[in-house]
Amino acid sequence: MIPKSITHEFDQCIKCGLCQATCPVCKELLLEKYTPRGKIQLARFYNQGDLGLSAHYQDIFAKCLLCGACVTTCPSGVDLNKVFINMREEIAEKKGVHHKMEVVVRSLVVNYNISGEDNSDRGEWRDFLKDLPDHMYQKDKAEVVYFVGCVASFFPMVQKIPQSLVRILESAGVDFTILAGDEWCCGFPLIGAGVPEKAREMIEHNLERVIELGAKMVVFSCPSCYRTWKEYYRTDLELFHSTQLIEKLIRDGAIRLGAVNTTVTYHDPCDLGRNGGVYDAPRWILKSIPGLTLLELENNHTQSVCCGGGGNLELADSGLSAALAQKKIEEIQRTGAKTVVTSCQQCIRTIRARAARQEIDLDVWDITELVVQSMSRV
Amino acid sequence: MLLKSLADEFRSMVGDEWFLDTPEDLATYSYDGFLPEFRPDAVILPGSTDEISKIMRAANREGINITPRGAGTNICGGSVAKEGGIIITFHRMNKILEIDTENRCAVVQPGVVNADLQKEVARYGLMYPPDPASMFVSTIGGNVALNAGGPRGVKYGVTRDYLLGLEVVLPSGDVIKTGGKTLKNVSGYDLTRLMCGSEGTLGIFTEITVRLVPMPPAKATLQAIFSDLDDAAKTASAIIGSGIVPTTLELMDRVVLDAIGDYGGAQFSKEAQALLLIEVDGEELLVEAQGEKIEKFCKERGAIEAQRASSPEDAEKLWQARRTAFGAVARVRPNCIVEDATVPVKKLPEIIKKIVELADKYQLKIAILAHAGDGNLHPLIMTDLRDKEEMVRIDKALEEMYEAAIAMGGTLSGEHGIGIAKKRFMAMEFSESAIEIMRGIKRVFDPNNILNPGSFI
Numbered sequence: 001m002i003p004k005s006i007t008h009e010f011d012q013c014i015k016c017g018l019c020q021a022t023c024p025v026c027k028e029l030l031l032e033k034y035t036p037r038g039k040i041q042l043a044r045f046y047n048q049g050d051l052g053l054s055a056h057y058q059d060i061f062a063k064c065l066l067c068g069a070c071v072t073t074c075p076s077g078v079d080l081n082k083v084f085i086n087m088r089e090e091i092a093e094k095k096g097v098h099h100k101m102e103v104v105v106r107s108l109v110v111n112y113n114i115s116g117e118d119n120s121d122r123g124e125w126r127d128f129l130k131d132l133p134d135h136m137y138q139k140d141k142a143e144v145v146y147f148v149g150c151v152a153s154f155f156p157m158v159q160k161i162p163q164s165l166v167r168i169l170e171s172a173g174v175d176f177t178i179l180a181g182d183e184w185c186c187g188f189p190l191i192g193a194g195v196p197e198k199a200r201e202m203i204e205h206n207l208e209r210v211i212e213l214g215a216k217m218v219v220f221s222c223p224s225c226y227r228t229w230k231e232y233y234r235t236d237l238e239l240f241h242s243t244q245l246i247e248k249l250i251r252d253g254a255i256r257l258g259a260v261n262t263t264v265t266y267h268d269p270c271d272l273g274r275n276g277g278v279y280d281a282p283r284w285i286l287k288s289i290p291g292l293t294l295l296e297l298e299n300n301h302t303q304s305v306c307c308g309g310g311g312n313l314e315l316a317d318s319g320l321s322a323a324l325a326q327k328k329i330e331e332i333q334r335t336g337a338k339t340v341v342t343s344c345q346q347c348i349r350t351i352r353a354r355a356a357r358q359e360i361d362l363d364v365w366d367i368t369e370l371v372v373q374s375m376s377r378v
Numbered sequence: 379m380l381l382k383s384l385a386d387e388f389r390s391m392v393g394d395e396w397f398l399d400t401p402e403d404l405a406t407y408s409y410d411g412f413l414p415e416f417r418p419d420a421v422i423l424p425g426s427t428d429e430i431s432k433i434m435r436a437a438n439r440e441g442i443n444i445t446p447r448g449a450g451t452n453i454c455g456g457s458v459a460k461e462g463g464i465i466i467t468f469h470r471m472n473k474i475l476e477i478d479t480e481n482r483c484a485v486v487q488p489g490v491v492n493a494d495l496q497k498e499v500a501r502y503g504l505m506y507p508p509d510p511a512s513m514f515v516s517t518i519g520g521n522v523a524l525n526a527g528g529p530r531g532v533k534y535g536v537t538r539d540y541l542l543g544l545e546v547v548l549p550s551g552d553v554i555k556t557g558g559k560t561l562k563n564v565s566g567y568d569l570t571r572l573m574c575g576s577e578g579t580l581g582i583f584t585e586i587t588v589r590l591v592p593m594p595p596a597k598a599t600l601q602a603i604f605s606d607l608d609d610a611a612k613t614a615s616a617i618i619g620s621g622i623v624p625t626t627l628e629l630m631d632r633v634v635l636d637a638i639g640d641y642g643g644a645q646f647s648k649e650a651q652a653l654l655l656i657e658v659d660g661e662e663l664l665v666e667a668q669g670e671k672i673e674k675f676c677k678e679r680g681a682i683e684a685q686r687a688s689s690p691e692d693a694e695k696l697w698q699a700r701r702t703a704f705g706a707v708a709r710v711r712p713n714c715i716v717e718d719a720t721v722p723v724k725k726l727p728e729i730i731k732k733i734v735e736l737a738d739k740y741q742l743k744i745a746i747l748a749h750a751g752d753g754n755l756h757p758l759i760m761t762d763l764r765d766k767e768e769m770v771r772i773d774k775a776l777e778e779m780y781e782a783a784i785a786m787g788g789t790l791s792g793e794h795g796i797g798i799a800k801k802r803f804m805a806m807e808f809s810e811s812a813i814e815i816m817r818g819i820k821r822v823f824d825p826n827n828i829l830n831p832g833s834f835i
Contacts, residue, residue: 017410017451030423031469033403075706076709
């Protein structure tokens with residue numbers, strides 16, 4: 001049963017088709033069924049009993065980045081993202097999870113992470129750090145919890161992010177701790193796969209752990225974890241993305257920045273920008289770094305184009321994800337900058353992997369890596 | 379339903395991948411930006427003129443209806459399979475074939491998105507003027523079929539004014555070329571202009587040659603607020619009458635302003651009953667002088683407020699209200715019917731008065747948005763399609779509105795097209811002789827009536 005709150009959304013759709021202007025997927029796949037309008041109408045047809053839930057139908061809804069660009073563009077205010085997530089739920093309920101999501105869902109339910117590895121290995125990114133303090137950033141009590149997230153914890157390509165952020169927090173004297181093996185997936189991939197009820201256990205567990213530690217604030221380097229907590233976790237805890245906290249630390253004089261003489265462009269991650277509302281903090285940080293020149297992408301802020309890494313698309317259709325990463329790289333290249341900075345490990349993985357595969361000369365940095373670099377130049 | 383043998387024949391022409399008949403494809407190609415929906419029997423994505431020619435030949439032979447479709451953003455029902463058959467869509471034919479800067483023209487395939495063409499030619503300091511609101515999505519092929527307009531129409535005209543030539547696949551499958559790259563061409567009947575606005579009923583465009591103009595170096599943007607809708611309308615006509623040719627002259631009434639305010643957009647003072655958004659472009663000095671003149675003009679005619687943008691960012695802000703207008707109005711009630719009555723610009727105040735009267739008479743909620751500079755009105759009727767009784771009242775109101783517009787020397791559609799939306803009003807504007815001629819033309823091009831049947835003729 002599709003709830004009224006959702007049917008109300010697709011009743012608002014006037015089929016104007018303007019959403020096609022900003023959807024990266026439909027620009028690649030061309031067909032109406034892959035456009036945001038198409039998916040809204042497919043939802044309506046299903047609800048009316050005109051269409052059943054075929055494997056193809058499921059696949060269509062899986063080929064979506066959940067980037068939210070259509071939500072921004074829709075003149076009628078339809079919350080398309082809400083409809084798409086809900087349809088994935090409806091389909092998963094009636095047919096089961098998309099076959100390409102099965103492995104990840106199983107890994108999450110059994111191991112509480114997306115990598116399939118033992119969750120006790122979650123803190124392994126610390127192994128490569130020199131001068132690790134005795135507590136290894138895992139304390140019994142702390143003001144702030146740094147919630148690392150599955151991807152940055154387990155994927156070597158982006159472990160630099162937590163490695164960099166802990167240095168920044170430590171240097172600034174922040175009283176923080178990580179959860180290491182006690183950190184469970186925030187639940188976002190389960191919500192994205194249409195099984196939000198399986199995320200409930202994670203949500204409860206993560207909240208309990210943070211509260212046990214006496215923390216008042218949680219900081220995230222992953223925008224998806226950040227927005228998932230904001231939207232799905234019932235809590236009074238203060239939630240910050242790393243860029244917001246770093247901005248505060250710079251303003252308070254707790255961090256000093258040295259010169260990094262280079263020209264960069266900045267990619268707004270969908271879950272941080274459009275879906276998280278954070279555009280200014282990362283830019284403020286970049287502008288505070290002496291010698292750094294920031295060139296904006298032609299589509300920035302609310303118009304930022306997804307890198308191709310969103311919405312579990314990497315699992316559903318890795319080829320499509322890569323094609324979108326290619327488009328992102330081309331947009332980056334058009335600025336003339338040889339370096340792109342972003343603040344999301346998934347964006348980094350997606351863009352870097354594609355650049356490497358195509359042997360494109362492009363530096364892809366997370367903002368935390370850049371800040372550490374800048375701090376070392378003082 | 380298509381016979382399997384025919385489906386196979388079409389499949390062999392374009393390849394399996396580009397012949398679609400899954401339930402999901404048929405469902406998503408059953409609608410466009412208008413209201414009624416018709417499920418097609420198949421959807422074909424051809425990749426070349428040759429493939430389209432083969433498709434039409436077979437369709438003509440077998441009497442299978444073919445409806446061409448661009449991005450499906452038209453609001454007249456032009457691109458739905460009203461009498462069944464196959465939808466042909468041009469997503470794959472989306473290349474800009476040539477930008478000829480010396481001849482100031484471009485040759486494009488029908489699937490090129492309008493805004494993409496504009497962006498590409500801007501790199502050469504050139505402009506493709508027709509800027510329909512759908513331009514970020516609508517295709518040049520669709521633009522030509524509907525003779526698309528846009529706010530810039532008041533100075534620059536419409537698609538027809540920029541169409542130099544076409545390659546067309548006729549319903550028989552034969553391919554003809556019309557026009558060319560020359561600005562002047564009086565050889566034979568003007569088939570190029572005949573095709574423009576033919577709503578996909580005479581032929582399928584496979585190559586389109588358009589005229590480009592130099593990109594104007596500067597522009598000035600102004601916003602004027604009026605405490606009286608009539609004042610605003612009169613000012614709009616007067617500006618045109620004075621010999622100033624603005625690039626844009628848009629009007630929005632109080633109903634629109636309220637909707638914008640309600641949805642978090644700009645707030646306007648209680649006295650504001652209408653807003654004019656005006657733009658002029660050209661050489662810097664000229665544009666400065668014109669901007670000043672227009673500001674004075676507005677103030678002399680009852681504007682309670684007039685502000686000129688002092689920077690491109692400022693201009694963007696002024697445009698925000700206009701850009702969000704439709705969306706804001708569309709949210710007020712479940713559905714929004716966008717009408718398109720057009721009158722000579724001198725009659726603008728009169729037709730606006732008429733619409734306000736009709737809204738009152740038939741108890742309808744109507745917002746008025748207009749390309750005031752060319753008398754092209756967009757009454758936005760906020761309604762609920764499920765309210766059958768209101769639908770009847772709307773129909774009555776529309777009939778009276780069109781009668782009035784035509785009596786004023788106007789027309790049923792300025793830019794949206796007739797399609798199925800206004801088919802029933804055609805006799806209001808055209809005599810039986812005129813309609814017979816149109817039917818005759820249709821018969822010559824399409825003796826078996828297979829191309830977009832059920833459309834306006």
